[in-house]
Amino acid sequence: MPKVRLPALRPMALASLIANIGLVVTGAAVRLTDSGLGCPTWPKCTDASYTTTSAMGVHGVIEFGNRLLGIALFVITLACFISAWRQTPRRRRQVRLSVLVLLGIPGQGVVGGITVLTNLNPWVVGLHFLLSMALIAAAYALWRSTEEGDGAPVFLVAAPLRHLTAVMSLVSAAVIVMGVVVTGSGPHSGDNGAKRNGLDPAAVAQAHADLVFLLLGLTAALWFAFRAVHAPRAARAALALLVIELSQGLIGFVQYFTHLPVALVAAHMLGASLVWTGTVAVLLAIRDRPELAAPAPEQPSPATEPVSTSL
Structure with missing residues (x-):
C-alpha cells in the first residue's frame, strides 16, 4: 500500500528541527561572546524590564536575541501540533511527538533561566545543551514520521x-x-x-x-x-x-x-x-x-443469508 505523506506537517516539522539546531548555535554565541549574563535575571531581562535596554549593551542584545528565538521556536512547534491534530485521519504518533517537542520548549526556557540564576553553573549549562539534543532527536523523529505509515x-x-x-x-x-x-x-x-x-x-x-x-x-x-x-x-x-x-x-x-x-x-x-x-x-x-492495512469487509454469516422460498 502506498505511503500517505503529510504535506502540511512535513515542512513545519523540518522548520522545527532547523530552529532547534539554530537555538544551539545562538546559545553558543551567547557563551562565546561572554553574554551569558547579558540579561542578568529571568524571566525578565532586568529587574524592571522584560526586554534588553541600552544599558545592557551588546551582551544584552545577544542574550535577549537567544530568548526571542526560543519564543519563535515555540510558535513553530505549536503550529506543528495544530497541524498534527487537525490532519485527517489524525495520527496519534505525530500528535505525541509534536506535544513532546512543544512541551520541551518551555522546559528548555526554565533550564535556561536556572543557568542565569545560578550564575552559569557549568553543570546546569551542560544540562541546557543536552535538553536541546533531546529536542533535536524528537524534532527529527517527527519530521521522519511524516513519510511513514502508522503500522x-x-x-x-x-x-x-x-x-x-x-x-x-x-x-x-x-x-x-x-x-x-x-x-x-x-x-x-x-x-x-x-x-x-x-x-x-x-x-x-x-x-x-x-x-x-x-x-x-x-x-x-x-x-x-x-x-x-x-x-x-x-x-x-x-x-x-x-x-x-x-x-x-x-x-x-x-x-x-x-x-x-x-x-x-x-x-x-x-x-x-x-x-x-x-x-x-x-x-x-x-x-x-x-x-495500517484497511479492515477487510465483513462477510455475511450463513445465518443471515437470504433463504429462497421458491419450489
Whole structure:
C-alpha cells in the first residue's frame, strides 16, 4: 500500500528541527561572546524590564536575541501540533511527538533561566545543551514520521546489526555528554566571572577524543555492514553520519591545537548537533512503518443469508 505523506506537517516539522539546531548555535554565541549574563535575571531581562535596554549593551542584545528565538521556536512547534491534530485521519504518533517537542520548549526556557540564576553553573549549562539534543532527536523523529505509515515498526536488518546500531548510538550519546564535560572545563564560560567544573581540560579532552575514535570505527563498520546486507537507506544514513563525524573530528582537533578560537568552537557546537541528528537518522533508518492495512469487509454469516422460498 502506498505511503500517505503529510504535506502540511512535513515542512513545519523540518522548520522545527532547523530552529532547534539554530537555538544551539545562538546559545553558543551567547557563551562565546561572554553574554551569558547579558540579561542578568529571568524571566525578565532586568529587574524592571522584560526586554534588553541600552544599558545592557551588546551582551544584552545577544542574550535577549537567544530568548526571542526560543519564543519563535515555540510558535513553530505549536503550529506543528495544530497541524498534527487537525490532519485527517489524525495520527496519534505525530500528535505525541509534536506535544513532546512543544512541551520541551518551555522546559528548555526554565533550564535556561536556572543557568542565569545560578550564575552559569557549568553543570546546569551542560544540562541546557543536552535538553536541546533531546529536542533535536524528537524534532527529527517527527519530521521522519511524516513519510511513514502508522503500522508497527518493521526492521530492515537482522538483530546483530540492530544491536550494533544501538551500541553506536550509545557511544554517540557518550561523545556528546563528554563534550559537555570538556566545555565545562574550558575557558569559554559565558561570563568572565563564571565558575568552571574543576576537571583537568587535557584529561577530559583525551577521553572525549578516545570516544570519538570509537564512534568513527563503529559508524564505518555499520556502513560496510549495511552495504553487505543490501540495506541502501541505512547505508546512506551511516555514510552521511561518517562524513559529519570526520568533519567534526577535524574541527575538534584544529580548535584544540589552536587554543579554542571562537569561530571554530561555534562550528564545533553546530557539528555536535549534526552528529546527533545523523545518529538519530541511522537509528530510524534500520526500520520502517508501513501503512495500517484497511479492515477487510465483513462477510455475511450463513445465518443471515437470504433463504429462497421458491419450489
